Amino acid sequence: MQPVRVLVTRRWPEAVERALGERFDVVLNEADRPLTEADLSAAMGTFDVIAPTVSDRLPAAIFAPGNRCRLIANYGVGYDHIDIAAAKAAGIAVTNTPGVLTDATADLALTLMLMAARRAGEGERELRGGQWTGWRPTHLIGSALKGKVLGVVGFGRIGQATAARAHHGFGMTIAYFARSPRPEAAALGAHFCADLDSLLAMSDFVSLHVPGGGETANLIDAAAIATMKPGSYLINTARGQVVDHDALAQALRSGHLAGAGLDVYPHEPQVPAALLDLENVVLLPHLGSATEETRVAMGNRALANIEAFAKGADLPDRVA
Numbered sequence: 001m002q003p004v005r006v007l008v009t010r011r012w013p014e015a016v017e018r019a020l021g022e023r024f025d026v027v028l029n030e031a032d033r034p035l036t037e038a039d040l041s042a043a044m045g046t047f048d049v050i051a052p053t054v055s056d057r058l059p060a061a062i063f064a065p066g067n068r069c070r071l072i073a074n075y076g077v078g079y080d081h082i083d084i085a086a087a088k089a090a091g092i093a094v095t096n097t098p099g100v101l102t103d104a105t106a107d108l109a110l111t112l113m114l115m116a117a118r119r120a121g122e123g124e125r126e127l128r129g130g131q132w133t134g135w136r137p138t139h140l141i142g143s144a145l146k147g148k149v150l151g152v153v154g155f156g157r158i159g160q161a162t163a164a165r166a167h168h169g170f171g172m173t174i175a176y177f178a179r180s181p182r183p184e185a186a187a188l189g190a191h192f193c194a195d196l197d198s199l200l201a202m203s204d205f206v207s208l209h210v211p212g213g214g215e216t217a218n219l220i221d222a223a224a225i226a227t228m229k230p231g232s233y234l235i236n237t238a239r240g241q242v243v244d245h246d247a248l249a250q251a252l253r254s255g256h257l258a259g260a261g262l263d264v265y266p267h268e269p270q271v272p273a274a275l276l277d278l279e280n281v282v283l284l285p286h287l288g289s290a291t292e293e294t295r296v297a298m299g300n301r302a303l304a305n306i307e308a309f310a311k312g313a314d315l316p317d318r319v320a
């Protein structure tokens with residue numbers, strides 16, 4: 001039997017690249033440059049498995065009939081960069097890496113909340129720019145988290161982990177918007193909102209945790225932002241396409257929103273220009289899962305799916 005040929009589209013932590021290389025015929029992207037759609041199309045014809053990341057685009061055109069590739073083993077939990085319907089139609093399985101990045105991403109949502117509320121980015125820029133004139137009672141006054149309402153949009157793994165940190169660690173009251181009430185909410189005393197507008201109107205902080213894709217595109221549009229409580233904060237570690245960034249920039253400029261914290265953008269690595277000059281938005285470069293422990297665990301999870309595929313077994317994290 002021919003060895004299973006695997007293309008890994010970006011560098012993974014060395015330990016998992018090595019483990020993959022010991023089991024399969026693996027091609028690594030030594031230069032770590034992003035692959036083009038043409039590169040990926042060509043690879044579909046010569047590899048059994050492609051292991052992409054969120055920085056790759058796999059539209060319907062990639063899934064032409066008659067290709068060798070039978071598995072897309074995504075390195076990451078979100079898969080809105082892959083046309084799932086087209087993969088399914090072409091009989092190509094898709095897997096992801098759920099669960100192992102929940103804690104790291106929830107930690108980053110809290111990082112953004114604290115940075116935005118306590119004006120940490122502004123303070124650091126001021127200090128490094130030599131503008132700091134010393135302690136004074138009115139300097140860079142922010143907002144406390146304790147006693148405030150955190151509205152969680154999408155109450156899955158990361159949404160719940162963020163809510164647990166905010167509630168148990170910072171004394172926040174939790175409300176959430178989901179398509180149906182979740183039993184896990186009881187342990188946090190979390191209030192279910194059946195409609196997004198009521199959640200937005202009651203929350204001091206809103207944190208987004210829905211998947212990307214057509215259903216959630218522009219979920220937080222100009223009308224939704226107008227519904228948010230004056231002086232509140234928006235945190236996004238989900239996907240950039242969920243937010244209308246022009247409307248967000250306008251609300252940050254007018255002071256309707258006190259601040260925002262973003263980890264994701266609609267056309268990464270571009271960052272909407274309207275945000276770059278604003279002091280009251282924290283901008284991080286998609287760091288949600290970026291811990292050594294998590295990135296190794298993500299690689300191991302992708303590896304487990306590729307191993308199951310090679311054995312003809314059920315795929316543990318199949319999404320299509």
Ligand code: NAP
Binds near residue numbers: 098153180216238264
């Ligand atoms: P998850 O457990 O599947 O949670 C997503 C939740 O969103 C589910 O509870 C789902 O509810 C809900 N949902 C889906 N569509 C919705 C809609 N239209 N309205 C309201 N709720 C909706 O996924 P997760 O592991 O928490 O990950 C969430 C997302 O975070 C990922 O898809 C990814 O895009 C993003 N992420 C970002 C980073 C980063 O580096 N910044 C890292 C990891 C993940 P149902 O049960 O009703 O479907």
